[in-house]
Amino acid sequence: TLQEIAQIKSAPLKMNRIRAAPVNFLLRRCLTTLLLLNALAPFKAHCMHTFQITHQLGETLIKGHTEGKKSKNPALWWVDGAREEVRWSFEELGVLSRKVANVLSDACGLQRGDRVILILPRIPEWWLMNVACMRTGTVLIPGTQQLTAKDILHRLQKSKAKCIITDDSVAPAVDLVGAECQSLKFKLLVSEGHREGWLNFKDLLKNAPSDHHCVTTKCQDPMAIYFTSGTTGSPKMTEHSHSSYGIGLTVSGRYWLDLTSSDIFWNTSDTGWAKSAWSSIFSPWIQGACVFVHKMPHFDPSIVFESLSRFPITVFCSPPTAYRMFVQHKLSCYTFKSLRHCVSAGEPINPDVMEEWKAQTGLDIHEGYGQTETVLICGNFKGMKIKPGSMGKPSPGYDVKIIDEHSNILPPGKEGDIAIRVKPTRSPFLFTCYADDPEKTEATIRGDFYVTGDRGIMDEDGYFWFVGRADDVINSAGYRIGPFEVESALVEHPAVVESAVVSSPDPIRGEVVKAFVVLTPDYASHDPEKMMKELQDHVKKVTAPYKYPRKMEFVQQLPKTISGKIRRNELRQKEWRK
Template structure:
C-alpha cells in the first residue's frame, strides 16, 4: 500500500488478521469512520462490501507505525496500545510508539543474534506476557513466520511441531525449556529463553534486547501471498498424529471489526483466549490495533471467575470477548456484587452459547452477548452484529465476505428448516479470506471441498429470516470449552494403560463446557477388580501425563464391548448419539 493510502486509512474502520493464504483488502476501500456501526440494514451493507487486494502490505509498518505517527501528531488516543496487568498489581502500559520501539528491537534480535531470514519459522510458546505481543509484531516486521503454541503442549507435541514445521527458532519460558531440550530438532538455529535466569544452550531474551542497540529496523516488503503465520490444527479427517499445519498471511477482514467487535480508538478490548489459538491473533492483536484500540491483557495463569469479574469491574474495559464456557461459569457467580461501569459490548466465539446463559448475563449486566461463528481457516463466517436483532441460540447471519449455504450430499442448497452441511461457496471465485489449503497435504485439502463449496465440517440449519443455527460436528472432533480434541489421540493414550484393552472417545453434553470428552473403555482380561472410581481417576491422570492435560476424558464408562462396523471400525457415531439422546 502507498503511504497516501495508509494515511487515508487513519480515519477508517479496518480490521486485520493473520490467516492462511488469503488476501488483503485495500485500505482505501474500507467504509465509514471509527465510530460504532449499526447493522440494521443487513442486505445493503452486505451487498456494498467490495474490498480490493493490494500487492504489498505489512501490518507492523503500514498500520501500527501509522498509529504511532498519529500519536506524535497529537491525535487523541486516550488509551495505551497494550495494557498488561497481573493479580499482584503489576502493570505495563505501552503507547503505539513504545510498542514500535520495543518490537523493532526484538526484530533486530531475530535478524541479528538469531540469524533468521525472511520466511524462516519461529515457534512461540509463551503465556499472556508482553513478550508474546512483541514477538508477534517482530515476526511481522522481519517477514519471519510465526508458529504459536499453547503452554499446555507436551514434549511429544513440541517434537511433532518442530519436526513438521522445520522451525529455525523457538522462543519459550523456563517452564517449557526442559521439554524442548528433551526433543530438540536439528533444524533449530536458536533457542531463546524468556526468563530472568539463564540456561545452557539458550539465549536470554531480555539480554538480547538490551544488547540490540538501535531500534531502527529496515522495513520488509511483504507480498500478499507471503506466509505470515502457521497454526497446527486437530485433524478432522486424519488421526491426530498426522496433525497438519496451515499456511497463512495477512488479511484484512473489515466486516468482522466494524460490525461484530465494533471497535474504535476509544475502546479497551479484553480477549482472554489462550495465546496458542488463532482467536488470540484475531482479537488480541490485529482487530483491536488496526482500529487504534487498546489491547487489555490479564496475566492470569489459571482461570478464575472472581478474578475475571473483579477485572471487568475495576478496569475501563469496554469490549469483552470470551468463549461460551467462560460465560457459563461467570453466570454461576453472584453477579449482583459487581458493577461493570465501562463495559459496553460482549462477544463470544469458539462454540455455541446457551440461550439461558445469554439471558442470565443480559439480566444482570444489561448487555447482550453477540455470538460469532468461524474457524482458523476462515475467520468469522456468521455473527450477531451490532444493531441486528439477536435470536438467542442462533449464530447470526453470514459475514459479508462469504456466501454461506446449507447443502446436502449432492451440493444442493437446502431450504430453510432442513438440516445439512454448513458450506461456503468457492466458485466461480474463491473468497480472499478462505485459506488455500493444508500445507503438504493435498488429500486433506481436497476433503474440505465438495463441488463448488468449502465444507466447514459442521451441520446446521438456516431459518426463514436468514439466521443460521448450529446443529453439531459432522466428524468426530470434540469441541470442548473452545478446544478441538481429536478422539484418536485420547484413545491412544488410554490404551497405553495396562488395564485398557480398547476404548472409544466421543463428545458428551456438559452444562458448563458445552461438550466434554467421554471415553467408553473395555478392560483387559488381566484387570483385577478394584474401586471403579479409583480406576477412573487413575486413567484420567494417565491421559494428562501422556498428552495435553485439557484432552483428558472427564467422563469414563466401562463397557464389555464397543459397537463396530463389519470392517472392524469403531462406530463412534452410535456412541455419540447415545450420549446426546438421539437414538
C-alpha cells in the same frame, strides 16, 4: 459513496433492513461490498500485490498518535496478580518491535519464510514477538504452554521450525526432544536467567538497534501457522497469509467487536490459539483500540469479575465454557461500570447461559462463528436482533451457504453442511492451505465450496444455526440429532453445569443419544437413577421428545482440548469400543 457508508453508525442494522426485501438483492450485495471496502480502506493501496500489516497499519497508527490524535488509552495494557502493570503506546510498541525484529534477523539469523514456534504465557513479550515476526517475514507458529514434550516434538518435526521461543517453564521439555529435530537451529529464552544452549532474549534486546525496515511480503505469503485444536483427529497445520488475517479481521473488529480507538478490549483466549490473534492483536489494533491483558496463569472467574470491576474495560470476549462458569456466580455482587459489549466464540453458547448473563449484567452476548481455517464466518453484529442460540448472519467477505453432499444449495430450514463459496473467486480471508499437506487441503473443497466440516441450518431470516460437527451428528432410527440442541436442553436444568452428547451403539435403533453430564455440587449426591429420569423428562419437555438421551453417565469433568473445546470424539470412541 464510501464516505456516506462510513457515516452509517449502525451499518449491520441497515444491512439487515435491506436483507428483509428480496427484490433488493442487488442493492444488498452492493451495500455489503461497500461496507467491506470501507472497512478495508486503510489498506487499498497495498491489497493488489504486496502487503505488510505492521508497516501499513503500524505506521498509520503511530503517525496519527504523534500528530495530536493520540488516544488516552495505550496500545497494550498488561497487568498481573501482583498489581504490576505495563502500558505501551503504539509508538513505544513500534520501537520495541523493531528492536525485537533485529534480534530475530541478526542474532538468530532468521530470514523471510523461516518458521518460528512461539510458546509464551500472557506476557508483553508475546505481543512483541508477534509483531516482530510479521516485520521480518518469518512464519509464526504459536503454541500453548500446556503442550507436553511429545506435543512439542511433533510440532517441531512436522513444521520443520528453525527457531523456538519460550520461557523457563517450557525450556526443559524442549531440551528433552530438541536433539531429534534437525531443522531446529536456534533456541531463544525469554527469562531473567540463562540456560545452556539457549540465547537470552533480554540480553540481546538491550543491545539491539531500534531501526528496522519491514521485509516486503506479498498478500499470499505465509504469515502464521496454527495447529488445529484436534477435536476430530490429529492437529493439522493451518497456514494463513498476511492478507487473510491482516485484512480479514478488519470486519470482526469493526462490526462484531464494535471497536473504536476509545475502547479497551479484553479477550481471555490463551496465547497458543488462533482466537488470540483474532482478538488480541489484529481486530483491536486495526481499529486503534487498546488491548487489555491479565496474566492470569490459570483461569479464575473471580479474577475476571474483579478486573471488569476495577479496570475501564468496555468490550469483553470469552469462550462459552467461561460464560457457563460465570453464570454460576452471583454477578450482582460486582459492578462492571464501563462494560458495554460482550462477545463469545469457540463453540456454541447455550441460550439459557445467554439469558442468565443478560439477566445479571443487562448485556447481550454476541456469538460469533469461525474456524482456525477462517476469520469470522458468521456473527451477531452490533445492531442486529439476537436470536439466542444462533451464530448470526454471514460476515462481509464470505458467501456462506448450507449445501448437501452433492454441493446443491439447500433452502431455509434444511440441515446440511456449512460451506463458503470459493469459485469462481476464493475469499482472501480463508486459509491458504494445510501446510505441507496438499491432499488434506484439497479434501476441504466440494464443487464450488470450501466445506467447514460443521453441520447447520439457515432460517427464513438468514440466521445460521449450528447443529454439530459432521462427525458428531447422531442418526438414531432414521432421526438425525445434533448434540448441541440436546446439550442446551440439559444445561437449562439447574442440576447441570455442562454436558456432552454423543452417539452410543444400540441393537435396535443402530445408535442412540448418550449424555455425559457434570452436576452442580448441590445435586451431585442425588440418586443417579432418579436424576437421570428427571433430566430425561426435562429434555423431552424442552425439545423434540425423540432427542432425549436414552443413556446417561454422570462424570466429574468432560475431556477437553487444550483450548477448552469438548472432545466428543473421545467420548464417542469410548462408547463404540464397549
